Amino acid sequence: MRPADLEAVLRVQAACYPESMQEPREVVLARMRAAPGSCAVAVDAEGVCGYLFAYPSRLGVVTPLDAPFEPALDADTLYLHDLAVAPRAHGRGLARRLVAHLLEHGRALGLAASSLVSVQDTAAFWSSLGFQETGIDCPRSRAALAGYPGTARYMRRALD
Numbered sequence: 001m002r003p004a005d006l007e008a009v010l011r012v013q014a015a016c017y018p019e020s021m022q023e024p025r026e027v028v029l030a031r032m033r034a035a036p037g038s039c040a041v042a043v044d045a046e047g048v049c050g051y052l053f054a055y056p057s058r059l060g061v062v063t064p065l066d067a068p069f070e071p072a073l074d075a076d077t078l079y080l081h082d083l084a085v086a087p088r089a090h091g092r093g094l095a096r097r098l099v100a101h102l103l104e105h106g107r108a109l110g111l112a113a114s115s116l117v118s119v120q121d122t123a124a125f126w127s128s129l130g131f132q133e134t135g136i137d138c139p140r141s142r143a144a145l146a147g148y149p150g151t152a153r154y155m156r157r158a159l160d
């Protein structure tokens, strides 16, 4: 993913999330810049049709909706913040491939785990990729999880 992908990424976001979950342009751009090596796009004949934003973080830490990424110097997990595929490209295995690509990146960074917040009834999708729901101790992260609309689940998996 490059800053030049911003408009296309925002279009995918608009097609995939309700108003309450649309994250502002400045925040999305700041994330591309904060973690350029761990954000990826999927491209079809019409251009960018999917994306995955991720960054090295700490297990148990949840990124609040709309908050900037704060990559951890002592990271132990690749945090997958936002995965979306435009409806026109659903069912082609692109989400699976984006996740596989970035999990490989996490392994290359030496990270032992990957973690995320599942929203919009996607827990079964994430379970099929090896993630399991797990509890959170940190009150700040619990509050961040509660800030997501609907049912949000913190999930993690090992990367070995």
Ligand SMILES: CC(C)(COP(=O)(O)OP(=O)(O)OC[C@H]1O[C@@H](n2cnc3c(N)ncnc32)[C@H](O)[C@@H]1OP(=O)(O)O)[C@@H](O)C(=O)NCCC(=O)NCCS
Pocket (backbone or CB within 6 Å): 016, 017, 082, 083, 084, 085, 086, 089, 090, 091, 092, 093, 094, 095, 096, 097, 117, 118, 119, 120, 121, 122, 123, 124, 125, 128
């Ligand atoms: C979830 C999403 C990323 C899946 O994208 P996709 O490219 O269509 O997914 P894939 O084609 O890689 O599908 C992989 C598998 O997951 C399944 N799957 C897809 N969405 C699912 C869901 N919401 N729940 C359960 N399984 C799902 C597919 O049927 C497929 O199964 P199969 O391999 O047995 O055929 C896409 O529906 C999307 O962008 N949704 C809106 C944004 C969103 O909610 N993102 C997740 C936030 S945590």
